[in-house]
Amino acid sequence: MDSPSEQKKLFNFTESKAYKEIYKERSILEIDYVPESLVGRDKQIQSIAEIYYPLGDKEKPKNTLIYGPPGSGKTVTIRHILNRLCSELPDVNIRDIIIPCGEHNTIVKILIFLIKGLGYEKDLPLRGVASGFFYDLFYELLRQKDYSLTLIFDEIDKIKDDSIIYNLIRAEEFKEVNGRQYIHIIGISNTDQFINSLGPIVASFFQPDTIVFPPYNEKQIIDILNNRIPLAFCPNAINKKIIELCAQLAADEGGDARRAILLLQAAGDMAIKTECNRVQSGHVPMAVDKINKDVSYRFVSNMSYGEKLVTLALIKTEKYLKPDKFVITGNVYKVYVDMCKKANIKPTSLGALSQKITKFNMMGILNATVTSRGRGGQTSEIIFINNPDFIEEAIYQDCKFVRYYNYVPNVK
Ligand SMILES: Nc1ncnc2c1ncn2[C@@H]1O[C@H](COP(=O)(O)OP(=O)(O)OP(=O)(O)O)[C@@H](O)[C@H]1O
Ligand SMILES: [Mg+2]
The missing domain is CATH 1.10.8.60 (Helicase, Ruva Protein; domain 3)
Structure with a gap:
């Protein structure tokens, strides 16, 4: 020793x-560092700046949806532009709040985030109060200010109830804000599917311009x-x-x-x-x-029990299926049902399992390609994008899954 x-x-x-x-300064490599200049984003910077041109005529900027794959610079570009907006137009009466919707994904969580963003420091009730209380407080605080708001919903597709978008967009119409105030909305998403997932009423009011960020x-x-x-x-x-x-x-x-x-x-x-x-x-x-x-x-730490089980069934199927065979949804479902039996739990339907696979596909964990199987209808051929060993290891950190450590499914 x-x-x-x-x-x-x-x-x-x-x-x-x-x-x-x-290292000279390791923090320059931190993800929220905003560099002085951005590479390859001139077109997008210009398009986002144009959203704000109406400010010159004291008009409201256009609601906008920005989408592009992970790491394509959406958040950093918005931050860069907002910094420049304040420095280049110091007299403009608009403030911004960026809402990370991954974390703040319900109406109440978003409103609490906004209320705090407007400088409210008192304690807020966390239970037993309807969302109306938070809407009222938020609008009251906003009316006390003399500025308008740009709200940037980062990862807007994570919001669980899109009625908040509808309510905020119509705040002027509903006379929730002072005559000269407005709420302007920018949504950021990884997928262009977001707009199709909105309810029809919300979609008819939130008709954003779109700006695409390619990889x-x-x-x-x-x-x-x-x-x-x-x-x-x-x-x-x-x-x-x-x-x-x-x-x-x-x-x-x-x-x-x-x-x-x-x-x-x-x-x-x-x-x-x-x-x-x-x-x-x-x-x-x-x-x-x-x-x-x-x-x-x-x-894995963000997964529900059911999602972990489906993921483990996918991993086990991939591991034990013959190398020349594709993992398909039907195989995974059989393994999943067998695993449910072992834990004495009721399996969900094949459709519910397919939905989870579609979600993992959208999150970039795996690639699921829909193929036609003649009379058998359609199925998905699934491959993990990266080696899933670490995912499997992480699932076993939950003691409910240790029972499957040595489990070998009956697949060929
Ligand atoms: N054009 C660029 N010039 C310099 N740095 C960049 C550029 N684009 C992205 N980055 C850096 O890459 C990282 C990821 O960018 P950012 O967070 O903006 O991606 P994103 O599109 O918002 O991703 P996600 O969809 O996962 O939220 C950040 O650290 C950011 O500073
Ligand atoms: Mg981002």
Whole structure:
């Protein structure tokens, strides 16, 4: 055992020699950092700026829906534009609130977020009060201000009840705000399907302009990384080959800039962990594993019991099916029903299982391609986008699933 004087400090990550040789400012690689300039988004910046042109005539900006795949720069672009709006038009009477709807997904949670966003600091009742109470308080606070609001619903598709959009859009008509005030709405989503999922009444009032964010190509991701590297890393800590490797991996996985930045950060952390004074190519696959593990654990921690069971049935089917065979919904359902029997629970219908698979497909966890099976109708051929081992490992962290650890399904 080390004597106390020789003992390595346990909590000295940022103090270590390796850390100081790798990082100049690690926080530049944090996801909410807003860079001074954005790569490859001139067209989108221009389109979003145009939403606000009516402000010049004291008119209301247009409600807008922005969509694009994960990591395509939607949130950072909006933040960048809002910063510029305030600095370039200091007299304009509009404030903004960005609502992360993944976290704040019910009417009450959203209204509480908005009430706090308007500076209300007193305690709010969390139970036994209807949403009307929160609407009234929100509008009362807004009337006390002399400005209008741009509300940016980030991940708008996560909202559980879209009537809030309808109510907020019609606030002026319902005389909830002062004559000169309005509420302007921007929605951000990963999919263009969001608009079709709205109820007909909401859809008829929320007729947004749309702005599309395409995925980045490898060259654009290299530029995004190169803009941060001199600020984040010490000179020579990282070389061109590492940057290209991270960019290529992220481009292959849907053109996701977030993944590229996280990869670079995880590779830097791996260099420190292995006490190297520069990042080497071997640190990148280690970083990939670390990120896949983190993503899998986060993904599973947000799943319901039923979702975990379906996912495990999918993983077991894929693992034990003959390599030349495709995983199809029918196979997964048989395995799922067998697993339910073992736990003595009632299985849901095939349709409900298919819906869960569609959800995982939309979340980018797997690829489910609908194929025609002659008389057998349609089915989905399913493949996991990444190796599902970490997802399986994360599911076993829930003791209700340990019983399936050695379970081998009867599939061929
Ligand atoms: N054009 C760009 N220039 C510089 N950095 C960028 C650019 N686009 C994205 N980034 C960075 O990549 C990361 C992901 O971007 P962002 O969060 O805006 O993606 P998103 O489209 O909102 O993704 P999601 O749909 O998952 O919310 C952020 O750290 C952001 O700063
Ligand atoms: Mg975002």
